Amino acid sequence: MAEALQPGDPAAIGPFRLTARLGAGGMGQVFLGESASGRRVAVKQVRPEIARDPGFRKRFRREVDLAMKAGGFWTAPVVAADPDAESPWVASQYVPGPALDEHIAAQGPMDEAAVRRLGAGLAEALDSFHRIGLVHRDLKPSNILLLDDGPRVIDFGISKAMEDGGGSALTSTGMVVGTPGFMSPEQALGAAVGPASDIFSLASVLVFAATGEPPFGHGASHALLFRVVHAPPRLDGVPPGLVTTLDKCLSKASEGRPSAHEVGAMLTETAAPAAGRPAAEVDAGGIPFDVRAPSPAPESAPTAPNPRAAGAPAQGTYIAPARRVPPPPPAVAPRIPVTPSAVHEFAVQDGGPAVFRRRIRKSALWTALITAVLCTSTALIGQLLAGVFLSVIAILVGFLPRLVGALPLLVRSSLRIDARVLQMRLGGTAFTVTWQDVALVSVSRTGNTLRLVVVLHSDAKRPVPAPLRRPGADDDREAEFLLISWNDQAVTSRAARLHATLAAAAGPAYRPPVRG
Known part of the structure; x- marks a missing residue:
């Protein structure tokens, strides 16, 4: 939805006079502009x-x-750009027209026939992009x-040419490019992205259109990314005729x-007119498109106000189906499902015996x-x-402290996290606790050390063994585990992985760090 220009916004970009703000994309601000002849553009x-x-x-x-070449019936064509401007623009x-998320918010989820028509149009758009070597990378409602x-598919702001063999600065710096709830697992992992990534996003969009909810839920970005990579999609509420197709598209x-x-x-060959309704008309692209109003919703299902209800729909007008009211959310957020393969282990120190031998x-x-020089x-x-x-002094001061500091690399210590349990192992002491017994788990960082603190419920069956108890704790219900890294980059990477794992596995017991 357009908003008024803000102080500091440019009055014009290139030959286009700016009149309003349209929003923010993956790479910058989007404005509504006009050419000298009055044609409106999104800049x-x-x-x-x-x-x-x-x-x-x-x-x-x-x-x-490439985007200019894409064009086509299902895209908003690029009309001008200046890559050499001080602030490049397109x-x-x-x-x-309304965005899909706005339409769903106002009209409610679509029925199967409408989702098929939407998906067929989007698939044709993606096919036209992929044929010329373009991957959208941010397909979302x-x-x-x-x-x-x-x-129409818009916003090629973070698209990437498939023939680009080099790494983009957007990903080489560790930035995840895309929208967490709709990106593919390979995007979430920072791996190479191709046409199949757009297919995963397309299926996520269609799940949203059919249910009003993304397939991996809502929440913090790191939790969403974890679910995209490890958790199965939630297809509750998806029409049965679409489940098989969307499940294939959402393959990890x-x-x-x-x-x-x-x-x-897949979306067009099995599509059939709804019972008791006239057959759909066909547009010039060969895609069935029903231009008639849907059957009325049952009286027990409330519907959102429809601004078009005042009059008969015009020929060609996009009509939303009757709203299917989703079930109310549970009072407590359900445990996030994690596949059996989503087991994460963290060594107490990076490197292990190989690093020990190298350092010694x-x-x-x-x-x-x-010693030789001194003697x-x-x-x-x-x-x-x-x-x-x-020489003896040199050995005591220079060698022995390094030897003692590296000894933990030889200790068999690790932290294991999955959807069911948390296991801490320090040398010969191991402690396993189920998430039902955990009241709180948090992670803090001091220098290159991550400090994991686990507090058990008062009725937990097993106390924390002495070697793993938190120093200074009043009882045996608090555990502490340290993860040590050798440099800042390593600890930052481990911290991100640990936070994402705990957010998905521990559920409401996890307390993420507060950032100022």
């Missing part, structure tokens, strides 16, 4: 921090060229506009998903070199005994 201006990337403008120029035809003749393995062309065929060899080499130099001046004494 996206790239954020300065992204434009500063040396390779960005080259990629941006190539992607704009303008596409303005599509005056707000990037799908509904017109009277079908959907990209090679198991059908192509956009195959998805379109290096320390021993330096200590031997210093040789003192022998030359007739003070060999003093040299031996200094």
Whole structure:
């Protein structure tokens, strides 16, 4: 929905005079603009921090060229762009239709026939992109506009040319590009992304259209990313005739998903007119599109106000089906399902025995070199005994502390987390507790050490063993486990993985850190 321009917004971008804000995309702010002749366009201006990337403008120029070629019946065509501007921008035809998320909020979920028509149009759009080597990478309800003749896909702001062999700065810096609830597992993991990623997003969009809810729920980004990678999609409420197709498209393995062309065929070949309703008309693209009003909803199912209800629908007008009211949410959020493969283990220190041997060899080499220099130099001046004494001091100061500090690498210690239990193992002491017995779990960071604190319910069956008890705790219901890393990058990576794992497995017992 358009908003008034804010102080600091540009008055014009390129040849287009700006009149309103349309929102923010993956790479920048989107404005409503007008050409000199009054034609309206959506202008996206790239954020300065992204434009500063040396390779960005080259990629941006190539992607704009590809987007211009995409065109087609199901897209909002790109009409102008300037990759060399101080703040690069791209303008596409303005599509005056509601976004899919706005439509669902106002009208409620679609029925099977409407979801099939929507999916067939989107699959045809994706097929046209993929044929020229373009992957959208951010297909979501707000990037799908509904017109009277079908959907339009917009916002190529973070699309990526498939032939780009180099890594994008957007991903090489660790930034996850896309929208967590609708991105593919390979996007969430920062892996290579191809056409199959768009198919996963398409299926997520269709689940949302059919149920009013994303297939992986709501919540913090790290929890959503974990569910996208490890948890099965929730297809409750999806019409039975669509479950098989959407389940194939939501395969965790990209090679198991059908192509956009195959998805379109699946959605159209089994489609049939609803009982008691006139057959759908067919548009120029060969996609069935029902232009008549749906059957009225049962009296027991309340419907949202329909602004079009005042008069008969115009020929070609997009009509939403009667709203299916989803069941009310439970009072307590359900435990997030995690597949059996979603078992995460964290070593108490990075590296293990291999790192231990490497560090000890290096320390021993330096200590031997210093000892040889001290003994040789003192022998030359007739003070060999003093040299031996200094060598012993060097060993005590330089080698023994490193040896003691590396000893934990040889201890068999680990933290194991899955959907059912949390297990802490420190040397010969192991403690396993189910999540039902955990009242609170939190993680804090001090330097390169992550400190995991677990507080059990008062009626938990097993106390925490002494080696794992939290220092200074009043009773045996509090445990503490330390995860040590050798550098800042390693601890940051482990912290992100640990937070995502706990958010998905521990449910309401997990207390994420508060960020200022």
